[in-house]
Amino acid sequence: MHDDEKYMRIAIEEAQKASDCGEIPIGAVLVLDGEIIARAHNMRETWQDATAHAETIAIRAACEKLGRWRLSGACLYVTIEPCPMCAGAMVMSRISRLVYGSPDSKAGAAESLFNIVNNPALNHAIDVRTGVLSEECTKLMQEFFKKRRNDKRQIKQI
Numbered sequence: 001m002h003d004d005e006k007y008m009r010i011a012i013e014e015a016q017k018a019s020d021c022g023e024i025p026i027g028a029v030l031v032l033d034g035e036i037i038a039r040a041h042n043m044r045e046t047w048q049d050a051t052a053h054a055e056t057i058a059i060r061a062a063c064e065k066l067g068r069w070r071l072s073g074a075c076l077y078v079t080i081e082p083c084p085m086c087a088g089a090m091v092m093s094r095i096s097r098l099v100y101g102s103p104d105s106k107a108g109a110a111e112s113l114f115n116i117v118n119n120p121a122l123n124h125a126i127d128v129r130t131g132v133l134s135e136e137c138t139k140l141m142q143e144f145f146k147k148r149r150n151d152k153r154q155i156k157q158i
Contacts, residue, residue, distance in 0.1 A: 004099050007031055007077040008133045011101075014041040014054065015079045015140050021046060025140045028054035029077040030062045030095075037074070038062040054078060055086035059093050070094045079137040081108035081130070087116035090126060097127045101137030 007029050014027025018041035030038040040057035044050060055078055063069050075097040076090060082100065087109035090098060098110060098117060109116040110128055117126040 003034075004077070004129060004132045007036070007075075008079070008099065008101060008137075010036070010039060011054075011077045011079050012133065012136055012140065014039055015137070018042040018054070019140065019144050025144045026054045026078065026080050028058040028079075030058045030071070030074055031077065032062075032066075032071070032074040037065055051085065053083065053086050055082050056089050059089050059095075063093065072096060075099060077132075080104050080141065081110050081112055082117075083107040084109040084114055084116055087114070090117060091119075091122055091124050094124055095126055097129070099129045099132050101130075101132055102134045102141070103130065 011027040011029045014029065015025040018027060019025035023042040023045055027041045028039065029036055038058040038061035040054045040061060042054050043052040043057060055076060058076065059071065062071055062074065071093045074095050076095050077099045079101045081102065081104040082090065083104070100110065103112045105112050107113065111130065117128060
């Protein structure tokens with residue numbers, strides 16, 4: 001439990017990096033045997049790549065670092081509930097555990113809209129813990145979108 005908060009705080013740091021460069025503030029940290037093997041934040045706008053979500057970037061980096069595609073035993077910490085693409089990548093890479101901060105009612109694929117990570121039709125299931133540092137994760141998102149709305153209002157007034 002204590003380690004969950006420790007690693008989620010690092011994911012929040014990654015989310016803040018995303019926000020600082022104009023990306024939706026989502027951060028991810030992949031941990032294996034108590035060691036961070038990858039950390040990432042959203043880069044969709046910067047890279048102009050629809051797949052450049054924090055989770056997929058972290059999964060790719062971990063696979064490269066370990067020299068394998070199977071991430072059995074790894075835990076992914078992410079600030080916001082993964083989307084269907086990211087949840088699918090987690091299942092395909094055999095991640096063992098997912099810990100996330102806040103649910104995503106518009107695109108969540110671990111509980112909110114879909115349950116890809118524990119779909120009995122798939123060949124792998126992931127242990128899930130939700131709500132870790134939820135308030136901080138939610139606040140980051142709310143502040144980001146509030147600022148974005150305010151920026152758009154100011155542009156319209158010009």
